[in-house]
Amino acid sequence: MSPDIFFYLFSALTAGSALAVVLCKNTVASALSLLVSLVGVAALFILLDAFLLAALMVFVYAGAVVALFLFIVMLIDTYGGVRKPFKKATIVASGLGLALLVTGLATLAQRGSIATPEFAGTTAPLVPVGASLRAYGEQLFTTYLLPVQIVGFLLLIAMLGVIVLSKKFEGLEDVK
Amino acid sequence: MNVGINEYLYLSAVLFAIGFFGVLLRKNTLVIYMCLELMLVASTVALVAFSHFNRTMDGNVFVFFILTVAAAEVAVGLAIIVALFRRRQTIQVEELNALKN
Numbered sequence: 256m257s258p259d260i261f262f263y264l265f266s267a268l269t270a271g272s273a274l275a276v277v278l279c280k281n282t283v284a285s286a287l288s289l290l291v292s293l294v295g296v297a298a299l300f301i302l303l304d305a306f307l308l309a310a311l312m313v314f315v316y317a318g319a320v321v322a323l324f325l326f327i328v329m330l331i332d333t334y335g336g337v338r339k340p341f342k343k344a345t346i347v348a349s350g351l352g353l354a355l356l357v358t359g360l361a362t363l364a365q366r367g368s369i370a371t372p373e374f375a376g377t378t379a380p381l382v383p384v385g386a387s388l389r390a391y392g393e394q395l396f397t398t399y400l401l402p403v404q405i406v407g408f409l410l411l412i413a414m415l416g417v418i419v420l421s422k423k424f425e426g427l428e429d430v431k
Numbered sequence: 432m433n434v435g436i437n438e439y440l441y442l443s444a445v446l447f448a449i450g451f452f453g454v455l456l457r458k459n460t461l462v463i464y465m466c467l468e469l470m471l472v473a474s475t476v477a478l479v480a481f482s483h484f485n486r487t488m489d490g491n492v493f494v495f496f497i498l499t500v501a502a503a504e505v506a507v508g509l510a511i512i513v514a515l516f517r518r519r520q521t522i523q524v525e526e527l528n529a530l531k532n
Contacts, residue, residue, distance in 0.1 A: 259434045262438065269442070269446065270446060273446055273450070273469055277461070277462075285465055289465050293472065296472050296476060304483060305482070305494070308479060308495065309492060315498050320468065324505075327461060327509050327512065331522065345514040348455070349456060352451075353452070356444075363441075364441075369436055369437055369491050371435040371436050371437075372436075372484055373476065391488075391491070392494070402521070410503050420514050423464060
């Protein structure tokens with residue numbers, strides 16, 4: 256069985272549940288649809304031989320991020336009450352945006368398609384480049400050493416920021 | 432028909448568009464945030480596809496960084512939403528108009 260059918264299966268799953276994220280009225284249902292969508296993306300990563308990224312996707316996004324979203328939904332009242340109808344400007348703008356998007360995609364489909372790179376002369380069996388952990392390690396600790404350190408620092412700053420944001424400050428002027 | 436790089440790019444564009452329209456049309460801040468995440472994920476799909484079909488490692492490493500930054504961003508953003516809710520008792524964007532006028 257060719258992996259093509261898996262591509263279509265998982266991309267339909269991903270796009271369908273992404274639509275459900277937008278269309279569901281219930282926030283919890285949106286979060287769970289996001290979970291399904293992210294798992295579909297992880298499956299696509301496996302089809303693209305990026306096994307480490309697929310595992311990270313499931314751990315970080317599906318594990319941590321969606322759990323965090325659900326936790327926040329539980330903490331706060333997301334029920335909006337009566338919702339106002341959309342303004343006319345919003346409807347016009349989104350219609351215009353949709354038309355632009357459809358035009359762009361149709362143009363891309365019609366005349367410009369990116370050729371899949373051919374590697375002439377490589378008669379050796381195709382070695383998936385993203386499959387080995389060793390490749391990640393080599394890249395991360397040589398070429399991308401500075402970004403790794405910056406990202407580590409960013410995580411530290413984010414942690415401090417969350418602590419500061421969620422701390423209650425007494426005697427602060429309330430903005431109403 | 433063989434699945435090439437174009438199919439992955441179409442999927443990426445569609446996912447990005449869905450996230451974009453979610454950001455435009457939804458009123459709930461939490462759902463807007465989920466749609467932002469969806470847009471980030473759409474870009475990672477394109478990067479991994481490029482990386483796979485060009486047989487280079489750089490796209491995969493970029494996705495690695497995007498995952499890290501997205502995790503940090505979600506933590507801070509959700510803390511901001513909780514702080515906002517504590518102050519204003521609402522997270523609907525149309526009621527968050529303190530800067531108006």
